[in-house]
Amino acid sequence: MTVRAGVVVTGTEVLAGRVADRNGPWVAQQLLELGVDVAHITICGDRPDDLTAQVQFLADQRVDLIITTGGLGPTADDLTVATVAALYGREMHLDVRLEKRISEIVERWRSRLSSAVDSEPLKAGIRKQAMVPEGAQSISPTGTAPGVAISANESGTLPAVLILPGPPRELQAMWSEALACAPIAQVLTRRAQIRQDTIRAYKLSEADLAATLRTAERAIEGFDALEITTCLSLGELEMVTRYAEPAAPAYSDLVGLIGKHHGAQVFSTDGSTIDDIVADRLTGRRIATAESCTGGMIAARLTDRAGSSAYVIGAVVSYANETKTGLLDVPTESIEQHGAVSEPVAASMAEGARHRLGVDIAVSTSGIAGPGGGTELKPVGTVCFAIAAADRPTVTRTLLLPGDRASVRALSTTAAMHMLADALKPDR
Amino acid sequence: MTVRAGVVVTGTEVLAGRVADRNGPWVAQQLLELGVDVAHITICGDRPDDLTAQVQFLADQRVDLIITTGGLGPTADDLTVATVAALYGREMHLDVRLEKRISEIVERWRSRLSSAVDSEPLKAGIRKQAMVPEGAQSISPTGTAPGVAISANESGTLPAVLILPGPPRELQAMWSEALACAPIAQVLTRRAQIRQDTIRAYKLSEADLAATLRTAERAIEGFDALEITTCLSLGELEMVTRYAEPAAPAYSDLVGLIGKHHGAQVFSTDGSTIDDIVADRLTGRRIATAESCTGGMIAARLTDRAGSSAYVIGAVVSYANETKTGLLDVPTESIEQHGAVSEPVAASMAEGARHRLGVDIAVSTSGIAGPGGGTELKPVGTVCFAIAAADRPTVTRTLLLPGDRASVRALSTTAAMHMLADALKPDR
Numbered sequence: 001m002t003v004r005a006g007v008v009v010t011g012t013e014v015l016a017g018r019v020a021d022r023n024g025p026w027v028a029q030q031l032l033e034l035g036v037d038v039a040h041i042t043i044c045g046d047r048p049d050d051l052t053a054q055v056q057f058l059a060d061q062r063v064d065l066i067i068t069t070g071g072l073g074p075t076a077d078d079l080t081v082a083t084v085a086a087l088y089g090r091e092m093h094l095d096v097r098l099e100k101r102i103s104e105i106v107e108r109w110r111s112r113l114s115s116a117v118d119s120e121p122l123k124a125g126i127r128k129q130a131m132v133p134e135g136a137q138s139i140s141p142t143g144t145a146p147g148v149a150i151s152a153n154e155s156g157t158l159p160a161v162l163i164l165p166g167p168p169r170e171l172q173a174m175w176s177e178a179l180a181c182a183p184i185a186q187v188l189t190r191r192a193q194i195r196q197d198t199i200r201a202y203k204l205s206e207a208d209l210a211a212t213l214r215t216a217e218r219a220i221e222g223f224d225a226l227e228i229t230t231c232l233s234l235g236e237l238e239m240v241t242r243y244a245e246p247a248a249p250a251y252s253d254l255v256g257l258i259g260k261h262h263g264a265q266v267f268s269t270d271g272s273t274i275d276d277i278v279a280d281r282l283t284g285r286r287i288a289t290a291e292s293c294t295g296g297m298i299a300a301r302l303t304d305r306a307g308s309s310a311y312v313i314g315a316v317v318s319y320a321n322e323t324k325t326g327l328l329d330v331p332t333e334s335i336e337q338h339g340a341v342s343e344p345v346a347a348s349m350a351e352g353a354r355h356r357l358g359v360d361i362a363v364s365t366s367g368i369a370g371p372g373g374g375t376e377l378k379p380v381g382t383v384c385f386a387i388a389a390a391d392r393p394t395v396t397r398t399l400l401l402p403g404d405r406a407s408v409r410a411l412s413t414t415a416a417m418h419m420l421a422d423a424l425k426p427d428r
Numbered sequence: 429m430t431v432r433a434g435v436v437v438t439g440t441e442v443l444a445g446r447v448a449d450r451n452g453p454w455v456a457q458q459l460l461e462l463g464v465d466v467a468h469i470t471i472c473g474d475r476p477d478d479l480t481a482q483v484q485f486l487a488d489q490r491v492d493l494i495i496t497t498g499g500l501g502p503t504a505d506d507l508t509v510a511t512v513a514a515l516y517g518r519e520m521h522l523d524v525r526l527e528k529r530i531s532e533i534v535e536r537w538r539s540r541l542s543s544a545v546d547s548e549p550l551k552a553g554i555r556k557q558a559m560v561p562e563g564a565q566s567i568s569p570t571g572t573a574p575g576v577a578i579s580a581n582e583s584g585t586l587p588a589v590l591i592l593p594g595p596p597r598e599l600q601a602m603w604s605e606a607l608a609c610a611p612i613a614q615v616l617t618r619r620a621q622i623r624q625d626t627i628r629a630y631k632l633s634e635a636d637l638a639a640t641l642r643t644a645e646r647a648i649e650g651f652d653a654l655e656i657t658t659c660l661s662l663g664e665l666e667m668v669t670r671y672a673e674p675a676a677p678a679y680s681d682l683v684g685l686i687g688k689h690h691g692a693q694v695f696s697t698d699g700s701t702i703d704d705i706v707a708d709r710l711t712g713r714r715i716a717t718a719e720s721c722t723g724g725m726i727a728a729r730l731t732d733r734a735g736s737s738a739y740v741i742g743a744v745v746s747y748a749n750e751t752k753t754g755l756l757d758v759p760t761e762s763i764e765q766h767g768a769v770s771e772p773v774a775a776s777m778a779e780g781a782r783h784r785l786g787v788d789i790a791v792s793t794s795g796i797a798g799p800g801g802g803t804e805l806k807p808v809g810t811v812c813f814a815i816a817a818a819d820r821p822t823v824t825r826t827l828l829l830p831g832d833r834a835s836v837r838a839l840s841t842t843a844a845m846h847m848l849a850d851a852l853k854p855d856r
Binding site: 012013015016017018019020024025026027028029032038039040041042043044045046050053054057061075121169210229231233238240289291294295296297298299300302303304306307308309312313314315316317318319320322323326327356357358370371372403404405406407409 | 440441443444445446447448452453454455456457460466467468469470471472473474478481482485489503549597638657659661666668717719722723724725726727728730731732734735736737740741742743744745746747748750751754755784785786798799800801831832833834835837
């Protein structure tokens with residue numbers, strides 16, 4: 001038996017495209033990992049009629065669970081709880097213990113705030129946040145907004161609903177308690193045990209993978225029980241497969257077939273990302289970057305990770321030629337002879353970073369991100385890379401990357417990560 | 429008269445939260461700027477029933493225009509056009525000229541591809557993409573997928589619909605032609621002339637702005653005609669106001685009032701971002717960064733901008749202490765005495781970058797991004813900044829920033845941009 005869910009994301013700033021929604025994707029991923037099928041995500045502004053219409057739409061679609069995010073704040077335009085309660089025909093009442101709890105949280109924050117806070121509106125806001133629909137269960141706030149869970153109605157026309165706050169950190173911190181509370185736990189008991197596995201490949205085209213999947217369809221028994229989606233992003237092709245336990249042998253056969261056809265491109269079958277792999281292979285080593293067109297993006301990505309100070313020593317962003325010569329010892333003649341965007345200069349940058357920062361391995365980029373600066377011989381998107389490592393020759397490479405400035409920079413960063421992973425391979 | 433629109437984003441990978449949707453926000457912003465009201469955004473996977481349900485939902489909500497994104501590819505799971513055509517009761521027919529045009533585009537791409545492409549499926553895919561619903565208008569492809577526009581049906585139960593491809597660059601490149609085509613242009617003639625203006629402030633709390641807005645409500649005639657939404661992100665409070673021309677004086681009064689109460693926090697009233705302001709003020713100057721906890725994020729952000737090579741000379745990411753001393757001349761004793769996360773070390777880093785890279789201004793960061801490394805005196809989130817500039821003393825500052833590692837790094841980067849903007853102010 002499967003459980004279907006719908007997610008309603010509220011917030012005028014999300015609907016207007018001014019803020020990227022982080023809750024819909026996060027909730028969807030959590031649900032899918034739990035074996036819940038996500039049927040719809042809807043986004044609405046702070047208008048009660050639109051919110052009612054979306055919740056009613058999901059109920060009409062016969063989902064078993066609705067999760068809403070946002071609209072739980074203390075101000076008048078935060079109206080999710082009241083709107084859902086009205087649709088479900090539940091009176092609202094003040095939960096005095098909740099009111100006390102929120103007051104304590106606010107008091108703690110207030111003592112840290114520099115700006116004076118208006119006292120009457122504050123109390124009214126706390127009271128508003130402590131209003132709970134009849135028969136609903138509240139979920140402890142991690143910010144000031146408690147969550148609310150309501151069971152499906154008796155006639156079965158309205159499914160269980162879980163109302164969570166908008167700030168992603170608050171929502172995520174409340175997630176386990178929310179799943180465990182009775183109205184939601186009851187729905188989840190009906191979910192299927194679904195496995196979800198991911199294969200990641202670099203520089204594999206969707207067309208080539210599609211051809212292999214057509215072969216698999218003919219060759220692998222039980223292939224139809226695998227629900228496969230593929231997605232190409234920054235040169236990485238991600239294939240996610242969802243399947244019930246009995247289809248595990250079919251999935252295992254599929255992994256084998258893909259490995260046989262595209263072994264050189266597949267870099268992960270256990271869910272790890274290229275960042276995980278690079279970090280893992282850097283254990284016990286020291287790394288630096290020398291970046292021109294990526295402007296620090298590789299260093300930023302490497303240090304995004306907790307604990308990266310164990311292996312990231314530093315980086316030089318040598319945007320100007322004088323920085324290439326001054327901080328990375330790139331010979332002026334090399335720049336004059338080959339141009340800043342050239343493999344010899346990239347090689348000198350990586351070697352310079354390796355020596356100046358005293359690391360085991362250094363990666364460099366020098367390219368034309370555009371929109372200006374392209375020539376016939378070196379059009380926009382031309383990017384030279386080098387990897388300098390101890391006890392082996394420096395390796396260089398030139399790619400012609402498509403798209404605009406942001407695309408060329410992002411693709412270059414990902415390409416550098418893959419070159420690092422290759423260079424750090426244990427068998428090399 | 430207002431025009432209301434709904435947006436349907438398709439794609440299993442978006443619904444599953446594996447890929448962030450860029451089309452919904454972009455389309456919503458474009459529509460709002462045109463004076464079209466966006467009522468709903470819905471996200472669905474590649475299932476025809478769910479797509480039909482969402483389009484029908486928007487029709488039931490009486491929107492005047494539906495825009496769909498995605499599902500126009502050559503493969504079987506790309507089914508937006510056929511699904512919408514079925515709902516609208518339109519037969520599909522092959523547009524031979526379109527088929528030829530797509531073939532030419534594919535041929536051009538194919539000649540650049542290294543991997544062999546299977547010929548029969550390719551032709552079938554092109555034929556599929558050249559199928560157009562009866563009476564619909566096609567929009568020239570910029571990738572291989574043409575768009576489709578269908579007028580509202582005669583009974584008025586189904587609104588005009590614009591079907592666009594999923595890749596953001598293709599969609600955006602087709603936008604003007606899409607708006608100009610008859611079925612869509614006809615709807616847009618009914619739109620209101622709406623202005624949209626933005627005020628941006630840094631370190632202004634939502635509560636303080638709300639108090640000023642309550643004052644404005646009492647004091648400013650015509651205030652009710654202003655549709656205001658506020659949004660706090662990375663310490664920046666953005667207030668977007670939409671209004672019809674007659675409310676322009678009320679908006680102007682509001683800008684005056686906000687300036688009076690929060691002049692020190694407001695940094696933009698003309699739509700410019702802090703990145704625009706910093707870039708503008710760097711004209712004719714040279715900048716470098718010296719980054720520890722931000723790991724290159726400030727340099728990456730500065731160089732994100734086309735033309736930034738005119739003023740960005742480079743950066744040193746001095747993640748390890750030895751890089752701080754070796755490349756930025758931070759005295760070892762200073763690190764020993766004050767710790768790497770201290771204002772004296774941040775000052776030395778900025779000054780070192782200024783001298784080593786020969787720039788007019790340098791900004792530095794040194795902080796504890798977490799999750800480890802915090803102490804009682806310097807908890808996670810402690811970040812020291814410095815700005816070193818010619819002919820004036822180096823300025824330092826310490827902030828305690830909230831949240832997890834990613835949050836601390838992002839807030840630090842934005843804080844550095846604001847410190848740079850302040851330091852570069854013309855009257856200083």
